[in-house]
Amino acid sequence: MIVELGHFALILALFVATIQTIMPLVGAQKRWAGWMAVGEAAASAQFLLVAFSFAALTYAFVTSDFSVSLVVANSHTLKPMLYKISGVWGNHEGSLLLWVLMLALFGASVSWFGSNLPPSLRARVLSVQGSIGVAFMLFMLLTSNPFLRLEIPPFDGRDLNPLLQDPGLAFHPPFLYLGYVGLSVSFSFAVAALIEGRVDAAWGRWVRPWTLAAWVFLTIGIALGSWWAYYELGWGGFWFWDPVENASFMPWLIGAALLHSAIVVEKREALKAWTILLAILAFGFSLIGTFIVRSGVITSVHAFANDPERGVFILMILAFFMGGALLLFAARAGVMEAKGLFAPVSRESAIVANNLLLSVSCFVVFVGTIWPLVAELLWDRKLSVGEPFFNAAFTPFMVILALLLPLGALMPWKRAVIGRSFKLLIPALVLAVSLGLLGYAMQTGRTALGPIGLGLGSWVVFGAMTELWQRAGRGRIMVRLARVFRLPRADWGKATAHSGFGVTVFAVAAMMAWQVEDIRTINVGESFDLEGYSVKLASVEETTGPNYYTTMAAFEVTKNGRPIATVHPEKRIYPVAGMPTTEAGIDYGFTRDLYFVIGDLQDNGSWAVRSYFKPFANWIWAGAMLMALGGFISLADRRYRVAAGNRTPEIKPEIKAVPAE
Amino acid sequence: MIRALLLSAILLATSFATPALAVQPGEVLPDPALEARARDLSKDLRCLVCRNENIDDSNADLARDLRLLVRERLVAGDSDEAAMEYIVARYGEYVLLNPTSTGANLLLWYAGPLMLMLGGGIAFSYVRRRRAMVEAAPEGLSGDEEKRLAEIMRE
Numbered sequence: 083m084i085v086e087l088g089h090f091a092l093i094l095a096l097f098v099a100t101i102q103t104i105m106p107l108v109g110a111q112k113r114w115a116g117w118m119a120v121g122e123a124a125a126s127a128q129f130l131l132v133a134f135s136f137a138a139l140t141y142a143f144v145t146s147d148f149s150v151s152l153v154v155a156n157s158h159t160l161k162p163m164l165y166k167i168s169g170v171w172g173n174h175e176g177s178l179l180l181w182v183l184m185l186a187l188f189g190a191s192v193s194w195f196g197s198n199l200p201p202s203l204r205a206r207v208l209s210v211q212g213s214i215g216v217a218f219m220l221f222m223l224l225t226s227n228p229f230l231r232l233e234i235p236p237f238d239g240r241d242l243n244p245l246l247q248d249p250g251l252a253f254h255p256p257f258l259y260l261g262y263v264g265l266s267v268s269f270s271f272a273v274a275a276l277i278e279g280r281v282d283a284a285w286g287r288w289v290r291p292w293t294l295a296a297w298v299f300l301t302i303g304i305a306l307g308s309w310w311a312y313y314e315l316g317w318g319g320f321w322f323w324d325p326v327e328n329a330s331f332m333p334w335l336i337g338a339a340l341l342h343s344a345i346v347v348e349k350r351e352a353l354k355a356w357t358i359l360l361a362i363l364a365f366g367f368s369l370i371g372t373f374i375v376r377s378g379v380i381t382s383v384h385a386f387a388n389d390p391e392r393g394v395f396i397l398m399i400l401a402f403f404m405g406g407a408l409l410l411f412a413a414r415a416g417v418m419e420a421k422g423l424f425a426p427v428s429r430e431s432a433i434v435a436n437n438l439l440l441s442v443s444c445f446v447v448f449v450g451t452i453w454p455l456v457a458e459l460l461w462d463r464k465l466s467v468g469e470p471f472f473n474a475a476f477t478p479f480m481v482i483l484a485l486l487l488p489l490g491a492l493m494p495w496k497r498a499v500i501g502r503s504f505k506l507l508i509p510a511l512v513l514a515v516s517l518g519l520l521g522y523a524m525q526t527g528r529t530a531l532g533p534i535g536l537g538l539g540s541w542v543v544f545g546a547m548t549e550l551w552q553r554a555g556r557g558r559i560m561v562r563l564a565r566v567f568r569l570p571r572a573d574w575g576k577a578t579a580h581s582g583f584g585v586t587v588f589a590v591a592a593m594m595a596w597q598v599e600d601i602r603t604i605n606v607g608e609s610f611d612l613e614g615y616s617v618k619l620a621s622v623e624e625t626t627g628p629n630y631y632t633t634m635a636a637f638e639v640t641k642n643g644r645p646i647a648t649v650h651p652e653k654r655i656y657p658v659a660g661m662p663t664t665e666a667g668i669d670y671g672f673t674r675d676l677y678f679v680i681g682d683l684q685d686n687g688s689w690a691v692r693s694y695f696k697p698f699a700n701w702i703w704a705g706a707m708l709m710a711l712g713g714f715i716s717l718a719d720r721r722y723r724v725a726a727g728n729r730t731p732e733i734k735p736e737i738k739a740v741p742a743e
Numbered sequence: 744m745i746r747a748l749l750l751s752a753i754l755l756a757t758s759f760a761t762p763a764l765a766v767q768p769g770e771v772l773p774d775p776a777l778e779a780r781a782r783d784l785s786k787d788l789r790c791l792v793c794r795n796e797n798i799d800d801s802n803a804d805l806a807r808d809l810r811l812l813v814r815e816r817l818v819a820g821d822s823d824e825a826a827m828e829y830i831v832a833r834y835g836e837y838v839l840l841n842p843t844s845t846g847a848n849l850l851l852w853y854a855g856p857l858m859l860m861l862g863g864g865i866a867f868s869y870v871r872r873r874r875a876m877v878e879a880a881p882e883g884l885s886g887d888e889e890k891r892l893a894e895i896m897r898e
Binding site: 426 | 767787795842863866
């Protein structure tokens with residue numbers, strides 16, 4: 083019964099979304115206030131209906147209702163509760179419902195928090211947002227309905243893919259979808275502005291927080307996914323340049339470009355057309371990602387039920403929204419007249435360079451991802467494009483980006499003098515270079531990648547600090563220090579996010595350059611040496627978990643006789659799904675991870691063991707978290723709090739420092 | 744009930760193959776220099792039955808066969824290039840994770856730099872046009888701006 087209600091709610095939501103698409107759009111065109119206002123009510127109603135529908139599906143999973151075919155395919159009575167719940171979105175149909183739920187949530191948020199938007203713009207944004215909902219709900223109901231019943235319910239389910247039975251699944255997809263779907267708001271704003279034919283500083287101030295929020299969620303989602311892969315897949319990699327990873331990375335790169343160029347629109351009223359184009363493309367890449375993940379045209383490690391019919395449907399959605407938006411852009415972009423003038427050397431130009439590098443690096447990822455498809459279609463060549471290509475073709479752009487970042491971030495708006503800005507950075511440069519040299523001196527006969535990454539990363543971090551220090555103005559040290567802490571949150575957000583980028587650059591280089599691997603067979607009770615740590619295989623036991631059985635080893639790690647940690651790598655078998663998984667045993671540390679994988683029992687009674695010394699592994703994700711934190715801090719900046727909440731008239735003139743019209 | 748299920752599950756499980764470790768200790772060559780070369784080559788070779796994994800990371804039997812083949816060729820005295828050619832001749836271009844830079848693949852490799860030049864050109868001309876406008880624009884502040892500045896200074 084509840085499942086049927088959920089099904090009906092979804093169908094009803096489709097109708098509401100259709101109304102949300104048509105009425106506000108017509109209303110905005112004809113200046114009918116009543117029709118425009120429908121959008122807000124519809125957006126809230128759509129969200130409530132989809133939320134109910136999602137709750138109904140969750141209920142089916144939690145109560146293990148095996149008359150629902152989706153539950154049979156992805157659940158099992160013995161599965162722990164956390165995975166019963168996360169199993170709702172651990173499959174194609176359920177994850178689409180989550181997608182639509184987030185879409186409706188963002189649409190409703192625009193109506194809840196957008197009370198200070200001009201009514202016609204708000205109506206049009208809600209209309210575009212509604213149309214995306216229509217497309218995806220149609221897609222669900224026609225090709226991937228999660229609520230289908232079985233005529234004869236089986237005794238038990240077929241269990242969730244064991245790789246997905248991990249807390250990672252509970253958090254990774256929701257954050258990722260918040261990011262993907264959040265970009266739909268930027269898209270809706272862009273299309274609405276094109277219909278409206280007007281983009282001004284106020285538009286930039288509305289779009290930027292949405293883009294920033296979406297980008298922050300995307301950052302967290304990607305970092306969680308990467309961390310999950312690191313500890314779950316058992317060979318200690320953190321990024322595989324897999325098509326599905328690329329699918330999330332492309333909107334991230336474009337999103338990063340967008341949230342920088344939106345600043346230029348907001349503060350300087352320039353780069354308007356380009357910002358609109360980026361907003362369209364960012365969501366376009368979200369859709370392309372959806373297509374790549376769910377159509378199965380490109381092989382990837384991500385296990386989704388693939389179906390060509392679904393692929394065609396998503397391609398149609400993609401063609402409709404991208405084609406429509408880009409046509410509109412071609413027709414209307416000329417109207418967007420730029421106001422702010424700037425010199426070739428200025429903050430504006432630096433952001434143009436940032437946008438160029440981020441867009442081109444996204445283009446490289448895109449070409450590499452679809453190249454196997456292109457080569458097969460055009461030249462009948464079956465080939466692969468893997469990690470080595472991306473490392474070689476993508477990395478240079480990030481290096482240039484990191485090199486330019488501190489200088490560009492420090493330049494004043496409108497007109498800058500390179501020498502003057504650079505002079506401020508000399509201490510940062512000296513520090514970074516000496517750290518790099520120190521790294522080079524300390525390592526012996528290894529690749530230069532490590533020290534270069536160290537120098538580059540610290541250049542970005544020290545550059546960000548220098549900028550904060552400069553913002554504090556002149557005066558005695560204590561006065562300046564006090565002023566640093568009173569700087570607007572936007573400044574702190576910027577410095578934090580940029581530092582995060584530097585930290586990640588360093589950590590990725592460190593991991594690639596300084597990782598140590600050890601492969602051997604040892605008997606229980608024997609020890610071996612790993613980078614100064616003594617590792618003893620204490621025991622190997624066969625035990626059972628709730629829905630799997632496992633071979634669990636115990637490694638005792640000591641340094642100079644002092645015990646450091648005991649870790650338990652496992653090798654599991656999930657009998658229902660008939661699938662083995664490895665669970666790495668990791669001792670997390672501030673400057674290094676010790677990573678152990680237990681392998682097969684050898685004929686002579688010893689065990690195959692793979693262990694890694696992974697320097698600064700955690701810093702990769704710590705950097706990503708700093709980037710996300712920076713975004714949050716920036717979101718809390720006064721100009722957004724003021725713009726979002728209170729509309730107290732006395733603050734108004736102040737926030738309109740940049741004339742809106 | 745649950746116990747019975749679990750038991751039967753365990754019985755079932757024993758019939759499944761356990762996951763093999765990616766690179767097996769037994770495969771490692773005694774000569775460290777040769778082994779290092781083998782590992783470098785392995786990073787560029789795709790496990791054909793897997794999804795986007797190199798043969799070093801893969802647990803599949805086919806990946807193991809390829810790892811052994813790489814080592815066999817190196818021990819036989821092949822250069823890196825010769826060993827790769829040998830494998831590509833047998834398994835096809837699909838086995839290369841690092842695509843060749845010949846023929847149409849040149850487009851793939853030069854896509855980034857070409858786009859950077861194109862985009863850079865467009866950006867440069869845009870910025871230059873802005874400069875022309877800056878020079879055309881009157882220097883200093885307008886009357887309104889002067890007034891606003893005075894207001895700010897008073898505050």
